[in-house]
Amino acid sequence: MSLPDAQTRPALFLDRDGVLNKDPGYVHRWEDFHWIPGARDAVAAFNRAGWWVFVVTNQSGVGRGYYGEDDVVALHARMSESLAEAGGHIDAFYYCPQHPDATVEAYRHPDPPDRKPNPGMILRALREHPVDVARSIMVGDKDADMEAARRAGIRGLKFPSDNLMDFLEKELVPA
Template sequence: MPQPSSDPPFRPALFLDRDGVLNEDRGYVYRWEDFIWIPGAREVVAAFNKAGWLVIVVTNQSGVGRGYYAEEDVHALHARMQEDLAQAGGRIDAFYHAPQHPEAPIETYRHPDPPLRKPNPGMLLQAMADWPIDREASLMIGDKPSDLEAALRAGVRGVLFEGGDLYAFLRDEDLLPT
């Protein structure tokens, strides 16, 4: 007789790029006072939470490697995002960021082909190792071809968001969970 599994059930994940998908991409956003939500972004997070999906942010943050701001700034901004999302009934289950860059002046962050940095799939693959994710049912929303390339290389469906209201976009593309 098979033994019951104590492993958590696999769930789909909504992978989201940050700048340009969740917030306006104003170039190296790392301070809350410069952060502006994309219309519909908070509602999307809450809708996927309610449907039982994991919501995971995967964001290149080369500004760290370039010396524009510190990793602590990235974590502080993500904490503020969580606080604001909680007021809207949503949450992000995990944040992954890639501070490395091939030309980073800070040697610690310099790498010729950073495995975490999109278009490489490292952040998505790490999330799938850390969480019980159903890869085939998951979705990545990005605003750049590199986001879609990372999704493809991780075996996840990728969709290009070119701006506007994120909730309306996903509704119109019939991608909101039921």
């Protein structure tokens, strides 16, 4: 599944809303974005340890017409700026705007392959980066995140929404 003949390293796959930021619903503007305690520290720590760090996030608000893909991209850019201030970075953001009940026709799909619990976003990251699948983990706050991890062959950890660094500290080992 990973790129052949490349030095692999483990990946930390992170759901966005509810794991990296507080989730009041359909967060798409920076002024509504609030980091979960320990989130920036966790990303920076895994970066320093040599892990890939990917965000995999369902964004049905696009398909529902609440905001556009440009809003998602802009929010991810602001997240990246804020992470850089803390010494961290996301290696790639993956998001799925499709939804079975999308009001925007272009985003309506009966079973979007990238929408968790389907593993499409994780599988795309595995194709695009030399990932050590056996040592990788997916952190999410919903059963759909855990199912996507299972389907992709990645160990899933369900985050209880308190402090991400405290939650992941025992998982932090050098790549």
